Amino acid sequence: MIGPGAQPPTGAVLELLTSALRGHIELIIPVVERAARKLPQYYSLRDGGLVAVWSARKKLSATVDPGPDGAAAHAVELAYALDFLCDRYESLRPTAPA
Template sequence: MNAAAATPPVDIATMRETIRRVIGPGAQPPTGEDLDTLTTALRGHMELLIPEVEQAARKLPRYYPPRDGALACVWSARHELSAAVDPGTDGVAAHSRDLAHALGSLCNRYEELRQEKSLGWQIDEELWAIDAAECSPCDDKVPDSH
C-alpha cells in the first residue's frame, strides 16, 4: 500500500464544523470533557491537514504569493501545535480557540491551493520576456514567478 492510500481523506466540512463549535457565531465556550474532545479533534485535524497544505504549496513556483502564504500558514499551525498550554480550564480553552483559528486558516489555504491546482499556474509572459535571459537562477530557462 502506498503512502497516499494510507493517508485518510481530508474532510473540510467536518473540520469547519469542529471550528464552528469552538469559535463560531453563538458558540458556547466548551468545558470539561467536551473541551478536551474538541481540542483533541482540532489537533488531529491540523496534523492531517498540515502535510497536505505543505505538499501542495511546495509544488508551486518559489516566490509565488499563494505558495508563500500557505507555507506561512503551515509554520503558524505548527507553532500553535507546539505551544505551551497554561494549566487550568481557561488556558486550555484559550489554546483551543487558537487551534481553531489556525485550523480555519489551514482549511482556507487548502481550498485555495486546490482551486489553484485546477486553474493551473500561468507564466507572466511580460515578466518572463524581460527576466528570462538575465536571470542566473534560470540557467535551464524554467519560468519562475518573477
C-alpha cells in the same frame, strides 16, 4: 454562530474538541505543505500556504497557559489555525476545468 450568553466548553468536552482540532490539523498540514511546495519559489500562494503550515505547527507545540481559561484559549487558537490551513488549501487547489 454561538448565541449570546453561551459558555465555552469545559472538562471532557473541551478535551475532546481540542483533540479533534489537533487531529484535523495534523492531517491537513502535509496536504497544504505538499500543495504549496509544488508552486514556484517566492510565489505568494506558496508563501501563504507555508506560513499557514508554520503557524499551525507552532500552535500545536504551544504550551497551554495555566489558569481556568488557558485550555479554552488554546482550543480557540487551534481552531483559527485549522481555519487558516483550510483557507490556504482552498486557494492552493487546482481548479477543475469547466
